[in-house]
Each structure stands twice: as structure tokens, then as C-alpha cells.
Amino acid sequence: MNKSGSNLKTVSFKTLGCKLNQSETDAIQDKFKEKGFEVKPFGENVDLTVLNTCTVTNAADSGSRAAIRQAVRNSPNGRIAVTGCYAQVSPQEIKNIPGVDLVLGNDEKYKIFTYLDELKNGKLEEPLVFVNDEGGFANVSEDGFISATSRTRAFLKVQEGCDYYCSYCIIPFSRGRARSRPYEETLLEARKLVDKGFQEIVLTGINIGTYEYEGKETYDIADLLDGLQQIEGLKRLRLSSIEPNTISEDLLELIRYSKVICPHMHIPLQSGNNDQLEAMNRKYRIDEYQDLMNRFVKYIPDAALGTDVIVGFPGETEEHFANTVNFIQNQPYTYLHIFRYSDRKGTAASKSKDKVDPKLVKSRSQILHQLGKKLKQSYYQKYLGQTLPVLFDQVKDGKSVGYTNNYIQVEVESAQDLQNQIHDVTLKGITDKGLCQAILTDKSKLAS
DSSP states (O other): OOOSSOOOOOOEEEOOOOOOHHHHHHHHHEEEEEEEEEEBBBBBBSSSSEEOOOOOOHHHHHHHHHHHHHHHHHOOSSEEEEEEHHHHHHHHHHHHHOOOOOOEEEETGGGGGGGGGGTTTTTOOOOOEEOOOSSSSOOOOOOOOOOOOOSEEEEOOOEEEEOOTTTTOHHHHHHOOOOOOOHHHHHHHHHHHHHHHOEEEEOSSSSSSGEEEEESSEEEEEHHHHHHTSSSOEEEEEEEEOOGGGGGGGHHHHHHHSSSSSSSEEOOOSSOOHHHHHTTTOOOOHHHHHHHHHHHHHHHHTEEEEEEEEETTTOOHHHHHHHHHHHHHHHOOOOEEEEEEEOTTTTTTGOOOOOOOHHHHHHHHHHHHHHHHHHHHHHHHTTTEEEEEEEEEEETTTTEEEEEOOOOEEEOOOSSTTTEEEEEEEEEEEOOOOOOEESSSSGSSSOO
């Protein structure tokens, strides 16, 4: 029997937005399970629905509102709790949606159980709103909330907030200032995740390259990775997106020689033009980014490298776009994440009058998507015929699917469920869906 909100017995969750949001939802969901709640899929009629929202664009706001209204329709007599970035930035908008009972900011989402007794007696006439709107976000520690995500891979949040204020981004306003999880606490959580059976941990945060914790010593992101890679039983450690100006020689060298840290980085570019980078308020210029690419190739030449590109940022000309394409073609990228610029109310860029025609943005985006496919295929092609270890994380269309440590997605035919197992495979070909077909080369290790 649950100990919080005594007559609330069933709960469902809906996550919108980024992987960090998903990891936070998963952490909270696990706590609900520990307290005796029955977790049901979103869409079912439940006593309580928790929505973790996104506000990265105006479209994200609209999607969050639509999900809230859907939750109200799904559970007309159930209680609706809304948290996340949209709740942080626009709590009054959410409060005005009929059927909402509880609005929690990003600093309050982990304290949800302290508010449940307020909801136990039925729907509220007036929603309760608890949002720290002063940018306090005093502590990134989450009271023992473990960031487990699946049977195979766990996303471990090590950092929160951002002080960069890129002109297109609302996140500093929704997540607060940059702050880091204590070093020893992070190692402790990672050990718990490994003890639970997770073989890969992905470090997440809003701006993880700015990780810095002052304890007995001062620890940066390279120090944290070094400490984590020494945890017995941890097979893989992977970085999520990291800003180019935060990547040190020590970090690249650490990845180069590590047997645990995956040879895979995701380093945003956004534009191949200095004037656009300046307008975006990015913390680097093209010559600095090129220097980083030179060092990347020097230290980890075979690593997977992804990047983010914004298409159609205000003022982007044909020449700007051509420069970006040319720059990308001359870098060691293996895949691209392409984002069409979208206004976000409250950001500096949204006030610009020099907007790009949406049809032009779409056509430019399509060009980059085709380039991204070629880069990925070219990288995969280099490894055909080679044997690599794969951590399998799902079964799709009757085949086991997983990733090599250098982020090649692989599928194999197997009569057994290989989830959360690492097996050597030989890469044989590339599918129409962009995966590598492979055959198991260590069948003798399979359980009988």
C-alpha cells in the first residue's frame, strides 16, 4: 500500500522533450513503484497522471498543453500533476487549463510526494502551484532518485541548468543557473545503477561540460569520468551532448585511452558562420571549433562524432547555408541532428525581424538530412567485415538491436532475447533503415 496520498493507487506518466526529461521521469516513476503505486500506461484511466513537460519552442508548449488536455480526458476523475520546463516558465497558463490539480516547477518535481496528501480527497477547485520563480535551484541532488531508464542503459544526471543564454534558447530560464551534482554522490548513484544490472551509463545534464564540484578537491567533467570509469562492473560510460568550448585536452586524452568511456561524442556546431554564431550568443567561433576538430581527430580518430545544426536562424542567407554545408563536409562527423529554427517567446532571437521563409528553411533542412544520411552510411561502411562488441537493448521486428561502443546501431537475428547482454558481432551490411546487419560471432557464450 502506498504511503503518500493514501487513496491514490494508480499512476501514469507522460514525458515530453529531451532525454534528460525522460531520465527524470523514470527516476520519479521508480519512486512511485517503491511507495506501492501501480504504474499504468499513459492513456488509461488512473488516479494520478504526472506530466513532465517541455518548453524548448512554442510548438513544444502547444504539445505540452495538448498532452495535459488528453490526460484530463483519459482520467476525468483522476488528479493531474504537471511539472517540467513548461510548468517552470508558464505556471499560470497551465493553471488555467481545466482539470489540472497540481503545478510543480523543476525544483519541486522531486518533492511531489509532499504534495500528494493535498490531492487525496478528489479533484481540486483551484490548482495548487509550487514553482520557485527566483532562480534558486539550490541543489541538484535529488533525494536518492535513481535515473534508471531501461533494462540496459541508465541516464545519470550529473549537472543541471545553464549560464550560457544562447539567443534562441529558453532553457536557462526554465532550468536555472548551472550547478553540479556532488562528486561522491554521483559515484554512489552510479554504483547503485551498476548493482541494479545496468551495463551502460550515459551522463546527462543541460550543459555537462561545465560540471565543476568543489569538495576536498575541485572536480571537472574529466575528473568525474575518470572516477566513474573505475567502478567495478561498469562496462560502458557514454557522454551526452557537450559544448565545444568545454572540451579540454585532458578529456580527449582520457577518452582515447579508456576501456570504459565510449569513443563517441556529440559536439554542437549550430552554424558554420561567425556572424551567425555571434547572433546566437555561442561561446566559440569557427576557427576555434576547427581547432577542436583537429584535436578530436588527433586523439580519437575512429570515434563517432555527432553534431547539432540549426537551419533558418534569423538572418541566414544562401551564403550562410552554403558555408555551413561546406564546413560540415570537411569535418569528421558521422551523423547530424538538424533543427529547423523555431521562435521561442522570451528569447532574444524571437525578437529578430530578419526571419527566413519557412519553405526555404524546409528545403535547406532536407539538404542537410540527405548529407547526414551519407555521413552515417560512410561511417558504417568503414566497419563492414569487422567484429565489434554490441550491447543489445531491444527487440524490434523479431530481431535483437543494440549499439557498438562507437554508436553503430546493429541488428541480428537470434532465437534468444539478448537484451542487456554484450556479444561480439560481425558487421555484414547496411539496411534501408540505416542499421548495420550483423551475425553473432560468439554464439558459444549464449545461455543454453
